[in-house]
Amino acid sequence: MEVKKPTTYQEQLEILRSRGCKVDDEQKAIQFLRRTNYYRLSGYLIAFRQADGNYVEKLTFEKVASICAFDQELRALITKAISEIEISIKSAVAYHHGHTYGSLGYLNSDNFNENHDHERFIEKFESAVQNNSRALIVSHHKRHYQGKFPIWAATELFTMSMISIFYADLKTGDKKAIAVDYATDYVHFESWLHSVSVLRNICAHHSRLYNIKFHQNPKLPRHYAKIDGVGTYSLFKQICVLKLLHANWQDEWNNAFVLPLAALLEKYGDAVLLDYMGFPANWENALSWRKTIKKT
Secondary structure, eight states, X not given: OOOOOOOOHHHHHHHHHHTTXXXXXXXXXXXXXXXXXXXXXXXXXXGGBOTTXXXXXXXXXXXXXXXXXXXXXXXXXXXXXXHHHHHHHHHHHHHHHHHHHOTTGGGOGGGSOTTOOHHHHHHHHHHHHHHTTTSHHHHHHHHHSTTOXXXXXXXXXXXXXXXXXXXXXXXXXXXXXXXXXXXXXXXXXXHHHHHHHHHHHHHHTTOOOTTOOOSSOOOOOGGGGGSTTOOTTOHHHXXXXXXXXXXXXXXXXXXXXXXXXXXXXXXXXXXXXGGGGTOOTTHHHHHSOOSOOOOO
8 A cells, every 4th residue: 555645734634524523623623633643543533433434423523632631641640550550569579589589689590480581681671771871870880889780779770561571580489479468379460560561551652542452361350250341451451450559558549540530531421431441330349449458
């Protein structure tokens, strides 16, 4: 296929109109397109496209813009929750590994399982150091410790993906010791870290969360299978993982995530559909901490 040619904002509006999308305020719509790439907008339009390529009846530009705004606010809320999880997990991993194998034990391949690619790990860590060369933590350790980073400093430079892989490469006993602090087993915990890593990357690249399918399902406790509406590969399942990883801060999770999410869904209730994110009707109860933590 021939690569498409660029279009003006006015031409973009005409394309939308030709496919059945109603645009009432052209100036406001163009202002929105100046801030939001038309290609990004088209991702939100997929849900409204019919077999003939046209959009469903009565679709308005304002509705699609509202969904985009909802998605942006949802990403911000999820990003904040993930940042708290990331800090907590780095702390837990560094504490256990440091006390078990010493400050620099992570540099010894013998302290990992047989699946660990140590050369690749060191390569990624050195890249992380280079990418943060101006950070105080890097300059300090280069100046005073010959560029050697104890595990509690090294994990501060890890990406979420790196910490996920680091945990997956630990010996089983070490995995168990860390996972127990999150009231779960190491198999579930490993799955959760991978899920958070993927979700964080989506948010970091400002990619769409609304009406997407994830490539993998995280392993959830058995009782989650009984929740109606939890779609396969859905966003709701990923958010359930965030809840489970906040098990030690139940009140903070309820107040800082569940309540703002409820307000967000109410604010954009005329535009967004719970089904498109795999949310059950009783999602608020499912995501709130109300009982004593039970191990999976």
